[in-house]
Amino acid sequence: MRWVTRMDDGLAFSRPGWLWVGQLALVVLGTHRGAERLAGYLARWLAMLPAPWPDPDLPLTLAAVSATGIELCLGLFAIGWLAVCTRQPSVGHQAWLRQASIRAFTVPIYWAATTLAGTWTVALGAADLVGGTSTMLPAFIAVVVLWRVGLPGCLKMARQLPPAPRTKGLVLAPALLLVSGLALRHGLPVWGWL
Amino acid sequence: MRRGGLLDAGIVLGILVLAAGSTPVGALGVWGIDALRGVERPMPQLVGFFSFSTRSHLTAAVLLPVRAPSDSPLPGALEVAVERVVRTSGPPQHYSTPEAAVEGLRQSWHEDHDLALERWALGRDVVERAASRARSAGSSDPTRWVELRRWLPAHTAAEGDRLVQGPRALATVLELAWPIQAPHHVTSGYGWRIHPTLGTKRFHNGIDLGVPIGTTVFAAQSGRIAVVGENAVSGRFVVIDHDHDVRTAYCHLDQANVTAGEHVERGAPIGASGNSGRSTGPHLHFMVRLAGETLDPHPLRPEDDQTSPGALHGPPVP
Secondary structure: OHHHHHHHHHHHHOHHHHHHHHHHHHHHHHHHHHHHHHHHHHHHHHHHOOOOOOOOOHHHHHHHHHHHHHHHHHHHHHHHHHHHHHOOOOOOHHHHHHOOOHHHHHHHHHHHHHHHHHHHHHHHHHHHHHOOOOOHHHHHHHHHHHHHHHHHHHHHHHHHOOOOOOOOOOOOHHHHHHHHHHHHHHHOOHHHHO | OOOOHHHHHHHHHHHHHHHHHHOHHHHHHHHHHHHHOOOOOOOOOHHHHOOOOHHHHHHHHHOOOOOOOOOOOOOHHHHHHHHHHHHHHOOOOOOOOHHHHHHHHHHHOOOOHHHHHHHHHHOHHHHHHHHHHHHHOOOOOOOOHHHHHHHOOHHHHHHHHHHHHHHHHHHHHHOOOOOOOOOOEEEEOOEEEEOOOOOOEEEEOOEEEEOOOOOEEEOOOOEEEEEEEEEOOOEEEEEEEOOOOEEEEEEEEEEEOOOOOOEEOOOOEEEEEEOOOOOOOOEEEEEEEEOOEEEOOHHHOOOOOOOOHHHHOOOOOO
């Protein structure tokens, strides 16, 4: 048992060095849920244009390429936000309000929405892997993943984004909010329960 | 595990495996790591991770030419719909080719059609687990797709939308009957046009069938009357919900003989055509919606040519 304890201690000690990878992967999973729906909407919109498409699949391809581009861009930005957060101290409520920018609102919203959608994807994937038939298993896994990995990432984004000019994040805000909304709407099963 | 290091590492590892296998960013990350390690692999197909909504593929699938259904236990329209869906957007992952997928469904077809289609699309184990979860949560009909999909991982649910809901919706569309039996001609097609009364470029979301006022209008498919209404644009109109996200609408009616909530059979008379609303002459505006988006109904028009897409419509309405 001793080596298990040692390994546990070692991993716990080095946690700040690798936990961010899991937080980023959760966001990537959730972003893909939103981007996939965005691709569908883009394809419909493109197919409705009165353009004489030379190939009926062209609107689908264009939509997929656009959504992939948005997804990759958001992935790069997510890495950047994680990097800048790591160097920042955590700020309190008052200080946060004083230095709040558009980015300070939109990035935590995006991070939380995609983390939730990603967590549910992981929970159901894990429950399927285990092969259990319990209803509670995905919910239990989701809570554990959220508590151990997702929530610390969301809090980091809310508390540790560095101060910026008020309008910082204006350009990216529509994409962030759109993908957040789509990830929440289509990445979680709760809407069917309401 | 006093400090949870092993637990957190296990969780992160699991998340990474899922993200690497099911997202473009993850695939690119794996490819990049392999490249750094000197392992040469072709660049991953990033756009291949998008399954889209069912509708985009179905719209293309509606327009494919019909091949006569072979001797098969599957209902004709469903077989054609399944074949079109797997041809346009790929077979289930446990089948290597579209042909093998269609043959697989023929082999596994049984009386519980929903279950047969779900197992074919997603695999028996996945469906059983999700149904069990739904059953435990108190669902009275756990194998119904809308119930089952809540208990599936998001990417599996999306795959099911494509392969379970998609063929059902497409089969419903392919079986639509033409709403007018009397001789008529198409006075305005689907798509962009100069609006006859407004003179501006507008998208015409249905097809106009020129018929005299009072011509009987028939239900294109069985379903529930969703709306019976009247407004300044569409005049008096009826909307029928045919399930599987398929709706038809009949506008500019002179009278509607049905009420909202009523069930109608395919080919049942639902009203009489007219000239109500914004209209330049007596006609029926017929509209088909699939997954919330309109389709061009013209390819569904029955023709003498048995290879046309209208060939599957079954018997004409009475």
